[in-house]
Amino acid sequence: MRIDIITVVPDLLTSPFSHSIMKRAQSRGLLEVHTHNLRDHTPYKQGQVDDYQFGGGAGMVMMPEPLAILLDKLKEERNYDEVIYMTPDGERFEQKIANRLSIKENLIIICGHYKGIDERIREHYVTKEISIGDYVLSGGELAAAVVVDAIGRLIPGVLNDETSALFDSFQDGLLAPPVYTRPADFRGWKVPEILLCGDPKKIDVWRHEEALKRTAERRPELLEDHEE
Known part of the structure; x- marks a missing residue:
C-alpha cells in the first residue's frame, strides 16, 4: 500500500x-x-x-x-x-x-x-x-x-501475529475483553481461573461474555448494532 x-x-x-x-x-x-x-x-x-x-x-x-x-x-x-x-x-x-x-x-x-x-x-x-x-x-x-x-496495522504481515487484529475492540462490534499476563498472582490480585484452565473453548466463551459485559457497561449503544 x-x-x-x-x-x-x-x-x-x-x-x-x-x-x-x-x-x-x-x-x-x-x-x-x-x-x-x-x-x-x-x-x-x-x-x-x-x-x-x-x-x-x-x-x-x-x-x-x-x-x-x-x-x-x-x-x-x-x-x-x-x-x-x-x-x-x-x-x-x-x-x-x-x-x-x-x-x-x-x-x-x-x-x-x-x-x-x-x-x-x-x-x-x-x-x-x-x-x-x-x-x-x-x-x-x-x-x-x-x-x-x-x-x-491491518495490512497482512505488519503485525507479528496476524490474528491479533481480529480480536481488537470493534472488529466484531464489541469492546475487547480484559487481558492478563504473568505473574498469575500479583500482590494478591489473581488472574481469573478460567484463563488458566487450558481449555480454548471455555476461554473463548468467557472472553465473549466479558466482551458483552464490558460493552454493556461502557458503550451500550454498540450492542444495538451488534444485535442487528
Whole structure:
C-alpha cells in the first residue's frame, strides 16, 4: 500500500511513522507513506497556499490552485483508490472504514488547515471525507496519522501475529475483553481461573461474555448494532 499525505507542516508527520508498528510496516515493504509539502507546489510567492475567504469572515482558506497542481501530479503518476480529506464534518472514522481502506492499494490524504480547503477541491477531487471525532484540531495532520496507523496495522504481515487484529475492540462490534499476563498472582490480585484452565473453548466463551459485559457497561449503544 502507498499513502500520499498532502500537508503544510510535514514535520508533524515525521515521528508517527518512524517508530513501532508503522516503522516495521515500511521496513518490510508493506507500506509506503510519502508526505508532500504543499508549499513546494504553489505558483504563488513566498509559498503562499491560503487566502481570505470570499464573503468575509474570520480565518483563511487553503487555495484551490496549489492543491490542484499537486493532486494532478500525483494522479498522473498512478491510479488512486481514494482521495481522502480530513475534516470535522466528514464521516466518523470507525473500524469498519479502516478495514475497507486497508485492502486498497493507493490513497491520498489531504490535511486541511485554517478554515479548511476551497470547496471546489472537495467537489472535484475528494472522494471520501473523514473525521476522527466531533472536535476541531489545528490541522489534519494528527488525524491523518491516526487513520494511517489504524489502516497500516491491518495490512497482512505488519503485525507479528496476524490474528491479533481480529480480536481488537470493534472488529466484531464489541469492546475487547480484559487481558492478563504473568505473574498469575500479583500482590494478591489473581488472574481469573478460567484463563488458566487450558481449555480454548471455555476461554473463548468467557472472553465473549466479558466482551458483552464490558460493552454493556461502557458503550451500550454498540450492542444495538451488534444485535442487528
